[in-house]
Amino acid sequence: MPEANEKKSIAIVGGGVTGLVCSYRLSQLGFDVDLFEAGSRLGGQISSYSTDGFLFEAGPNTVLGSSRHLSDLVTDLGLRSEVIGANLSAKRRYVFNSNGFFEVSPNPLSFLTSSLMSPYGKFRAASSLFRLLPRLQGNESIQELFAKVFGEEFAEKLIHLFTIGVYAGNSKELLAKHAIPNIFSAFDSSNSLMGAIKKIKSQRSHSSRLSGQSLPQIYSFNGGLSQLISTLATKTAHSTYLRTPVKKLIFGSNGVYLNEGKKHYKKVVLALNYSSAITLLKSSDLIAQSLDFDVEAANVVSVGLGLKAKIHLNGFGVLVDPSIGLNTLGVLIPSKIFSKRAPIGCDSLTLIMGGTFHPTFANRTDEEILHTATSDVLRLFGVGASEIVQSHVWRHPQGIIQPTKKTIESIKNLETLLLNYEAVTYANPLAGGVGVPQRVAQAIGIVDSICSTS
Ligand SMILES: Cc1cc2nc3c(=O)[nH]c(=O)nc-3n(C[C@H](O)[C@H](O)[C@H](O)COP(=O)(O)OP(=O)(O)OC[C@H]3O[C@@H](n4cnc5c(N)ncnc54)[C@H](O)[C@@H]3O)c2cc1C
The missing domain is CATH 1.10.3110.10 (protoporphyrinogen ix oxidase, domain 3)
Incomplete structure (x- = not known):
């Protein structure tokens, strides 16, 4: 750990959960950290939205309790009392195909009793x-x-x-x-x-x-997953710059400068979505414009619907067989997973739409997306448009990176190239998997490696 008078300056680019955890831990350890976020809020894909008694998530709805690093972070942030575990019924999941609904549970062998x-x-x-x-x-x-x-x-x-x-x-x-x-x-x-x-x-x-006392297998927080972000944000607020996209890295003799800034950094951590990282590295001349470092990623649209009635299913959600021709890939039922996600007598749904099966779906207007979502919900649950009292559309362009052969090759090439730039660390968005717990584990790994070389 560095002495206070020889603090190593570190820039974190990207204020999603990965960047925030890096920033929080490095500040705790005495580093001089600045975090730069392009948007007007922190959290990246994580964003909870409350209205009229409904609590919607624009991106992730739940996290898994088996992750040690996330569990430790929750304890360290004093958030354990805010954790809410999923209801028991959330163990139940459904498949919808041309023959209707089939119940399945996470136990891979339970399907033996199902007629799927x-x-x-x-x-x-x-x-x-x-x-x-x-x-x-x-x-x-x-x-x-x-x-x-x-x-x-x-x-x-x-x-x-x-x-x-x-x-x-x-x-x-x-x-x-x-x-x-x-x-x-x-x-x-x-x-x-x-x-x-x-x-x-x-x-x-x-x-x-x-991680000591374990957390529920599937959980969130009373205020949604954004509560993790807002708690991290209050601890890192002194060194966070919103609406500050980093467009260029300039290498000087004493460190790296960002944009036209005067401060130099010994280390820059890129905690960005992959395509933004490539754009930044190309505009900084670390990668030739002509080189193909592309990865495959899914454009995902998530639609939050508030219903003034209850649906007949009680479980985590529904996986929709793509061969039946709906644009909905899956439906989460937040009001059945957690309590207090919808007013009494109401339910809420999150439809995940688009993905690699419908790559251009995300280009539609909000109105067109809601029209399709409404007709999918009618087919799936028999819920008519008049019962929908809340509707929200959130877009995640290139939101879920796909671990295909091409993607893995591109990331490997990028990591090899970055070995030449010791001052730049790239947070590989696929390391260990694509969920929030894996991003937290990765951020802790990056912090450990910075500490070990300081
Ligand atoms: C629809 C959906 C559902 C999901 N569901 C789950 C789930 O249920 N459970 C789970 O564990 N995970 C889930 N995930 C995955 C989870 O959301 C991600 O693993 C995690 O949020 C990624 O965090 P991140 O900080 O790495 O990236 P991001 O959240 O993408 O953050 C990157 C940040 O970098 C900023 N940025 C970009 N360019 C620049 C620049 N040039 N300068 C400065 N800042 C920049 C962006 O504005 C953004 O804020 C889901 C993802 C999606 C899309």
């Missing part, structure tokens, strides 16, 4: 308990991995839809090793399915043991 799969498909999946796990090459897509272990039908009817639920992308194109690293490594290093399940469970309990 054919008897042969169930037999094939169940028989994986008694087979040796196949040898993996490392380049399997999510679909290939699960087809090898549990059979084609399981991969197609269940895993494909869960992948859409997390990545808004195609399980046939996403590399399992990067999209679901813990599951992949458990399968890869075990001979039997039971061995792999044990490893996954022990990874989770190891994390919660390390």
